[in-house]
Each structure stands twice: as structure tokens, then as C-alpha cells.
């Protein structure tokens with residue numbers, strides 16, 4: 445099966461399950477939603493299925509800020525997630541609360557890991573998350589029965605081991621000190637680094653710069669000239685001011701170094717020739733001055749000899 449077909453199948457499964465939960469209602473002969481289609485499916489695959497959750501879980505007011513049919517999202521997360529082999533929390537909201545958890549967080553929105561504490565949970569943050577990161581995780585489980593190696597925030601290392609800044613196509617401009625100062629200026633038109641207008645790439649682990657969204661190269665914020673606002677990183681996305689700059693601490697080397705172009709200091713043949721001429725002129729002047737000095741010295745010596 446081609447990759448795109450698999451991606452479509454997974455995307456449909458992700459879409460269909462919530463739909464069943466919302467629309468199925470009680471099955472014939474059942475009294476509640478959990479006795480309907482999804483309840484039957486869940487029981488038939490008890491402890492063997494992957495539960496993919498999208499969206500934050502509101503926990504204030506007994507979770508009543510989000511009700512789906514006859515249950516709260518809080519109850520459904522515990523019920524369906526509690527019987528799964530593992531959970532995938534897709535998107536920043538499910539991973540750590542995302543935009544609904546921004547201060548003052550009136551609904552008490554939290555990520556899945558704060559509701560289900562004894563389950564393997566894979567967080568795939570992003571707003572939106574890259575579907576290929578979901579696909580890679582699901583296919584590993586389907587093929588090998590294992591989950592990918594995770595970092596200390598439960599994210600797959602294959603996607604979140606490096607910050608965006610490490611592999612950003614604008615990184616050579618950062619290293620060369622060429623920055624966009626405001627939208628639409630000359631630097632913006634030439635694709636320079638967006639750090640000075642608030643890019644959070646240096647503190648945001650994600651593979652956006654390496655793995656195109658929807659197979660379209662450049663279809664991501666930095667690709668279209670907008671600074672990364674750290675949507676996938678707790679404490680930055682939806683928290684740090686959009687245009688404020690951040691500290692760059694211990695920058696790791698980029699994966700590759702691009703060639704140095706003339707703007708960043710290549711010495712052109714013309715410049716070399718000019719330098720040669722200048723150098724030659726200086727050397728020549730030095731020799732002439734030296735010869736002049738030696739003549740003066742000789743004249744002075746002859747004068748001294750005459751006196752003695």
C-alpha cells in the first residue's frame with residue numbers, strides 16, 4: 445500500500461472514531477452511548493487497541509465544559525483510554541493543554557497525561573501536529589507492536605530530538621547575522637532569519653523544518669515568512685509574547701553547513717587583485733622608503749667620517 449493511502453486510512457480512522465462516539469448513540473437494545481458501536485468495538489478489542497485523543501480535557505466542574513452525548517470528555521478519556529494498550533495524544537491541546545489551557549484557563553483544561561497516569565502515552569504536540577509523526581507512531585505499533593523511543597516529555601525522539609532552529613533553512617542567515625527587522629522589509633523579501641521578530645525556533649523541539657506538511661515544501665510558518673511561535677512547546681506556545689525574542693542557549697550545530705555565499709564574506713578574484721595591488725604598492729613603498737633611509741644613513745656616516 446502506498447504511503448499516501450496508508451496516511452489517508454489512518455486519518456480516516458482518527459476521524460471516524462470520534463464521529464462514532466458523537467453520533468452513534470445507544471445501539472439497538474442499548475441504553476447509553478458506551479453500549480453502542482464504540483462500546484462494542486472497545487470490548488471486542490479490550491487492552492489491544494490504540495486510543496488516539498485530540499483536544500484538551502477540561503477537568504473543572506466535573507468536566508462538564510465538554511460533553512459528548514451522555515458523557516464528559518473526562519469520563520470518556522478514562523473509560524476508553526483506560527482500556528487501551530496505549531494512548532496517542534495528538535496536538536498540543538491533548539499533549540499539554542494547548543490554547544484552552546492558556547491563562548486563566550477557566551475550564552481547567554489539561555493534557556491527557558494528567559488524566560491517565562498509568563498508561564503508556566505518546567505525545568505528538570503541534571498546532572497542528574504533523575500527520576506523518578502520527579503515521580510513523582501508529583505504523584510502528586501496527587508493524588512491530590512497540591512504541592517509538594520517547595523523550596522526557598513523552599514525545600517520539602524521531603521527531604522531537606532537535607529544535608527547529610538546528611535544521612531551519614534560514615539558519616545560515618542567523619549564523620551570518622542577517623535578520624528580518626520587520627515584516628516586508630528587504631530582509632523579509634530575501635528570506636533572512638526571523639529571530640528578531642520573535643521566532644521561537646531556538647527553543648522549540650520539532651521536525652517542522654525537515655518533514656513537510658501535506659507533502660508541500662515550505663508549507664509551514666517559517667517557510668512562508670512568519671516567525672515560529674512555539675506552538676508545540678509548553679511554556680512558549682500560547683504563553684510567550686508573539687514578537688518577543690528568546691534566549692538562545694547552547695545552540696547545537698546545524699545538521700549541515702551551507703556554502704558561504706558572497707554576502708557572507710567570500711573573497712572575490714577582483715578583491716584579491718585589489719588587495720594584491722594595495723599590498724604590492726605598500727611593499728614597493730616600503731622598499732623605496734627603506735632605500736631612501738639607507739641613502740640618508742650612508743650620507744650621515746660619510747659626514748661623520750669627514751668630521752673625524
Ligand code: SF4
Nearest residue numbers: 612615637638643645
Ligand atoms: S531563529 Fe527562527 S528563522 Fe532564524 S534560523 Fe532559527 S528557527 Fe530559523
